[in-house]
Amino acid sequence: MSSAAGLGGGPPAGSPAAAARPGRRFAGVPYFLLLPGLLWLGVFFVVPMLFLLSQSLQTGTLETGYRLTFHFATYTDALSQFSRQFLRSFEYAFLATLLALLIGYPLAYAIALKAGRWKPVLLVMVVAPFFTSFLLRTLAWQTILNSDGLVMRFFRGTHLISLTSALGWTNGNQLLSSPLAVVTGLTYNFLPFMVLPLFASLDRLDPRLLEAAGDLYATPLTAFRRVTLPMSMPGVVAGTLLTFIPAAGDFINSQLLGNPKTAMIGQVIEGYFLRINDYPTAAALSFALMVTILVLVSVYVRRSGTEELV
Amino acid sequence: MTDRSPSDRTPQFDPALARGLVSRRGMLAGIGATGLATLLAACGTKGTAGKANPTAQAATDRSDTEKVVSWSNWPEYIDVDDKTKTHPTLDAFTKQTGIKVTYTEDYNDNDEFFAKVQPQLRAGADTGRDVWCSTDWMVAKLIRLNWVQKLDKANIPNAKNLQDTLVNVEFDPGRQFSLPWQSGFTGIGYNPKATGGRKIETYEQLLTDKTLKGKVTLLTEMRDTVGMMLLAMGKDPANFTDADFDAAIKEIETAKNSGQLKGFTGNEYGKGLASGDIAACLAWTGDVVQLQADNPALGYTLPASGHMIWSDNFVIPNKAKHKKNAEVLIDYYYDPKVMAQVVDYVNYISVVKGAEQLLLADDPEVAKNPLIFPSEAVLARAHVFRGLTEEEETKYNKAFQALTTGG
Known part of the structure; x- marks a missing residue:
């Protein structure tokens, strides 16, 4: 009888014990539903993070082994030695994000609102580069920008190359091996991460809102500024985050398209892990990079008022 | 009793509650409670087992029952048949000995490769490879760590064909652990x-x-x-x-x-x-x-x-399952006839005596190239990093x- 009540039947009259039972049964549900996600986070994020944090505070060598000595000086040493690469990474990532936004917004807007029946085709085209490897796509830029290429001929013909050299964006009369090439590569490689969230938020935009704005005598520009742009802000925030975060940690673009003076922090970390086998320094740099990104992102998200995204 | 007190009500699934459960602060507090320091300390790693111990380094050799050998090498570092894309010398080896070679070009960089196999070697486990070609200084490091095994020269009679200048190298006098594959400037x-x-x-x-x-x-x-x-x-x-x-x-x-x-x-x-x-x-x-x-x-x-001047050298890692097969393979390439075929294709400096004379007849252009068969004077100007x-x-x-x- 009481078990039948527990299965969700009518309220069992009178007995306080029976009244408490459904409550106890449901109390665990939110936790239970969170379990897969929490387990995932725990095993693949928290535990590795702790390993990384621990590694960064250890001393020793690969051959003698590492022991935790809470050697915080690793952080100060690494950060003072590689502060330039650190700042450069954020500078390049910021520029690439900005460029991706400037290119991606009109593109996403056109696909979402103007493409009509071409929408699926255009979306596939945005994603299509992912069918080839990241490395190959970056290497392709070496061919695009090399000295015999059309782009270089255009830059030479219009003397743009002297301008970019004067600005320090290029070096020694060539486009390759320059900050310009690195930022171009970053922008290109992460553009789809910008376009897709922008598309998702613009695609959901109710066209009747724009019609209503028109009825209220808003010019198309005002309608865009007051309706479309605010409605697409979640897409802008998501897109910029998805572009900025991987771009800041990237090491392939600067390695293949840059020169020794464009090294980003990802390259330094790679070198310390794989070449020098100095795991503590590499771990300290990785951890510092992650914390910096986390802080920047929290400030950014709080500022843009779209906290439901994180 | 229809009027129940609020505490009696069935709790609803509340997103705010869920967020509360896993708030970052809560998470950190939880971690703190379990003792961050002890947890972090548990993440330390042991050093490599100091002294050489041949029995601990060797695995049970399955060469006699499994006719296979796994060889990791640098890209484009062996002869290739331009039509079939196969490696003629490897095919001939299989025909001659019945040993099938798994040839993998996954050695792009000494440090990178080291990082790849280092966890297994440290743990005293099989790397899945029986032999690979490391550059001199990396061989020195592997010997220092006791991560490579002594070669059984009884299985490699052709080792006597090694160029005299390469026999007594600083990092491996008498070539107990390594034998060169190719050299270059x-x-x-x-x-x-x-x-x-x-x-x-x-x-x-x-x-x-x-x-x-x-x-x-x-x-x-x-x-x-x-x-x-x-x-x-x-x-x-x-x-x-x-x-x-x-x-x-x-x-x-x-x-x-x-x-x-x-x-x-x-x-x-x-x-x-x-x-x-x-x-x-x-x-x-x-x-x-x-x-x-x-x-x-x-x-x-x-x-x-x-x-x-440098060489890339065959080494056999600890716990390799087919050590003898690997040694038979090395012996095969120390036959001047076989090495001549490889050198004719890869154009590095032959480490095997007699290959030059053989090539003079077959491909004099290569044999006369001073970069492949350098003169004494050029060799005298070649230096090795200490x-x-x-x-x-x-x-x-x-x-x-x-x-x-x-x-």
């Missing part, structure tokens, strides 16, 4: 189209010639790039001091800061050198000889101040890393 490659037709003959030109600005690459191999610099400064890479090393790094640093350098590369400089995006670079002999086949104009010089202690290696690697990715 590090010199200067240039594309006359991009240098304005001028020859590039010295390291100084690479670092200071203004017409090459932004179009010079050096190598990510510290021993090649710094070794050549030491030679250019009149020092001996086999016998130098910390101060010499620092001075060499400083010279290259100056060139880097002036915007002279395009970058530091592994053997991916080939494409750029052929197209002229790289005007001049430090380059390995075999690569350039192969490039010259398609671009005859490319130039190559071994500077008068001297050049570096062996480093672990401490020195870390120190020099750091300085070099700061050079390649710093600034």
